[in-house]
Amino acid sequence: MSKPTLLVMAAGMGSRYGGLKQIDPMGPHGETILDYSVFDALRAGFGKVVFIIRPDFEQAFRDNVTAKFADRIEVGYAFQTLDRLPAGFSIPEGREKPWGTTHAILCAQDAISEPFAVINADDFYGRHSFAVLAAHLSTLPIDSNAYSMVGFTLKNTLSDNGSVARGVCKTDAHGFLKEIQELTKIEKTHSGARNVGENGAALELTGEEPVSMNMWGFSPHLFIQLTGLFEEFLRDQGGQLKTECYIPLSVGELVRRHEATCKVLPTDSAWFGVTYREDKPRVQASIAAMTHSGEYPNGLWK
Numbered sequence: 001m002s003k004p005t006l007l008v009m010a011a012g013m014g015s016r017y018g019g020l021k022q023i024d025p026m027g028p029h030g031e032t033i034l035d036y037s038v039f040d041a042l043r044a045g046f047g048k049v050v051f052i053i054r055p056d057f058e059q060a061f062r063d064n065v066t067a068k069f070a071d072r073i074e075v076g077y078a079f080q081t082l083d084r085l086p087a088g089f090s091i092p093e094g095r096e097k098p099w100g101t102t103h104a105i106l107c108a109q110d111a112i113s114e115p116f117a118v119i120n121a122d123d124f125y126g127r128h129s130f131a132v133l134a135a136h137l138s139t140l141p142i143d144s145n146a147y148s149m150v151g152f153t154l155k156n157t158l159s160d161n162g163s164v165a166r167g168v169c170k171t172d173a174h175g176f177l178k179e180i181q182e183l184t185k186i187e188k189t190h191s192g193a194r195n196v197g198e199n200g201a202a203l204e205l206t207g208e209e210p211v212s213m214n215m216w217g218f219s220p221h222l223f224i225q226l227t228g229l230f231e232e233f234l235r236d237q238g239g240q241l242k243t244e245c246y247i248p249l250s251v252g253e254l255v256r257r258h259e260a261t262c263k264v265l266p267t268d269s270a271w272f273g274v275t276y277r278e279d280k281p282r283v284q285a286s287i288a289a290m291t292h293s294g295e296y297p298n299g300l301w302k
Contacts (some may be wrong), residue, residue, distance in 0.1 A: 002114045005046025008037070009104050009214070010051050010121035011080040015159050016209055023064070024280065026124075026289050029299045031285060033124045033272070034065065036287070041117070042073050044130035045138065050076040050111045052104045053123075054221040060139040068301045073302050074273070078108035088226065089234045092241065094284050100244030102226055102233070103212065108224040111300050118216040124283065125150070125215055126269025127295065134216050147251065148217035149177060149290070151210030151244035151264040152271045158188040159208075163196075167248045169264055177262035180212060180252045210264055212240070239295035 023032045038049055053061050058077060080098060082091050084107050098104070105118060107263035110180050115137040119125060129150045136148045151169055158164060165184040172178055183195040183203070233245040253258035272283045290296050 005043055005114055006041040006046045006049040007101055007118045008051045008121050010053050011104055013119050026284050028291055033302050034121050035300050038069055040127045040130040044134040048074040050108055051076055052078045052080050052108050055079045059113040062252045065214050076111045079108045080104045086231050092239050095241050097242050100252045101247040102230055102245040106226050115219050120214045123213055124272035128269040129267040131269055132265045139218050142219050143221050144219045145260040147220055147260055148263045148265050149212055150215040150267050152213050154209045154211045155207030157211055157271045159275045161278040163187045163273055169210045171264050177255055177265050179263050180248045185193055258280055
C-alpha cells in the first residue's frame with residue numbers, strides 16, 4: 001500500500017502574509033509552523049505533501065516555503081480559484097470570498113489518488129497527532145468511507161488573549177463522531193470554558209471536550225461525496241456573496257446521513273496557533289522548549 005499524502009490548506013496565506021515573504025518565524029532558526037508540520041508528517045511516514053494555494057503566488061510559495069524541504073519529500077500543488085465549479089454553476093456577480101474548505105479540498109482531487117490527511121497551514125499539530133493519523137491512513141482502502149479526525153482536548157486549544165471558534169465534537173461509546181457543534185466565542189474560565197452565543201446565552205464547557213482543529217484523514221472516495229455536497233450547497237446558498245462550505249460541516253452531514261463514519265483519534269499533542277498577536281510569544285516558547293528537550297532538532301532542515 002502506498003504512503004499517505006498530506007494535503008495542506010494554504011490558499012489564504014498569500015493575502016495574510018503579504019505574498020508569503022513575511023511568514024512569522026516560530027522556531028529557533030526561523031522555522032515556521034508549516035515547517036514543523038511537514039517535518040512531523042515526514043517522520044510519521046507520509047510520502048507526499050500537496051499544497052492548496054492560489055495560482056498568483058505559486059512562485060513565491062516555491063521560493064519561500066517548499067524550497068527548504070523539496071529534496072526531502074515529494075511536493076505537489078493544487079489551485080483554489082472561484083471558477084473551479086461543477087458543471088452548470090457560475091460565480092455570482094460580486095463574489096470575491098473563497099468558497100470554503102470543502103471547495104479547497106475538491107480543488108486537489110486531481111493531485112491525490114491515495115489516502116490523505118488534511119491540515120491547516122498555520123496550525124501546529126504536534127508529532128503524536130501525525131503519527132496516529134498516519135497509522136490510521138496506512139490501513140485505509142482507497143474506496144473506504146471510514147474517515148478519521150484527530151481530536152484535540154478543548155482546554156489545550158484555548159487562548160489567554162480572547163475568545164476562539166472551535167468545532168466541539170460529540171462521540172459515541174466507541175469514539176466515533178456523532179455531531180460537530182460549531183461554537184464561535186469560546187473563552188477560558190477557571191473551571192473550564194464558556195461559549196457565549198449570538199443571543200447572549202452562555203454554554204458552560206468542562207474543557208475536556210474533543211474538538212476539531214481541521215486535522216482529518218480521508219480516502220479518495222471523499223471527493224465523490226464532497227462533489228455532491230458542494231453542489232447542494234451551491235444550489236441552496238451559491239447566490240450569496242459570503243457563505244462558505246466548511247469541511248467539518250460536510251463531514252458531519254455525511255455522518256448524519258450514515259454515508260460515512262469518522263473515528264475521533266485522541267492525541268496527547270498540544271495544539272498551537274496564533275489566533276491573536278499576543279499568542280505568538282507563547283508559541284515560540286513552546287517550540288523552543290520542545291527543541292531543547294530533543295523532540296525537534298535544533299534546525300529542522302539542516
